[in-house]
Amino acid sequence: MAALPFESKPGLKSGPQPAVANPDVLRREDPRIRLAQLARLHDEAAETATFANLLGRAPQIMAVLGAGALVVAGLSFGAMPLAQTIVWLALVAAGVAALWRSYARAIEAPFEIYPLKSFAGDLSAILFYAGFAWGAGAFLALAPQANIAAAALFLGMPGAVIVYAARGKGVFFLAPVCALVMAAIVLRPLGGFAAASLALAVAGVMTGVSLWLERLSAVPALEQPAALATQ
Numbered sequence: 001m002a003a004l005p006f007e008s009k010p011g012l013k014s015g016p017q018p019a020v021a022n023p024d025v026l027r028r029e030d031p032r033i034r035l036a037q038l039a040r041l042h043d044e045a046a047e048t049a050t051f052a053n054l055l056g057r058a059p060q061i062m063a064v065l066g067a068g069a070l071v072v073a074g075l076s077f078g079a080m081p082l083a084q085t086i087v088w089l090a091l092v093a094a095g096v097a098a099l100w101r102s103y104a105r106a107i108e109a110p111f112e113i114y115p116l117k118s119f120a121g122d123l124s125a126i127l128f129y130a131g132f133a134w135g136a137g138a139f140l141a142l143a144p145q146a147n148i149a150a151a152a153l154f155l156g157m158p159g160a161v162i163v164y165a166a167r168g169k170g171v172f173f174l175a176p177v178c179a180l181v182m183a184a185i186v187l188r189p190l191g192g193f194a195a196a197s198l199a200l201a202v203a204g205v206m207t208g209v210s211l212w213l214e215r216l217s218a219v220p221a222l223e224q225p226a227a228l229a230t231q
Contacts, residue, residue, distance in 0.1 A: 098129070102118075
């Protein structure tokens, strides 16, 4: 006898079949995976905040370089040839202009990680140039009769602000400034061995503070299990 259309065939179960669990769905629902994703989001947000704070302090660096150069030029007016002072001001102004250009480009998207990273990289190079430009003032703008205190202030005044504003990147500025100031103390000379020792001590202290501030501002990454990070 022929089987009826609604009759079940042998070996098959009638009724609704149970849904097969999707491995991808189970993986997404694993709370450990969610925790690993949250940790990655935390790290990205912390990195973005660090770079954004660095961008927000860039105007302080521009202000101290511009205003400081004008103060030094005004104090040494008449004691140094005007042409030398103008050349030095132009060198410092070029560094300020480069920093302003990089700042203006990054501030258009102040919370985008890629422009912020690009600005941080540009800042290191700009500070390195600005350090050479500022340090050249020990030869071009600092009066020959400058005493030990003047040499220390010439190094320490902009250095302290830049160390605070740029954190660990302040070392890029301090290194060339210290080298040129030390060379000027020896070659001109400006105060002799005592001035050289004081300038070196000031640079050493500010370098230590710069590295310390860099460690304080760094946000430690959340620890993630290796198995979760690769999933």
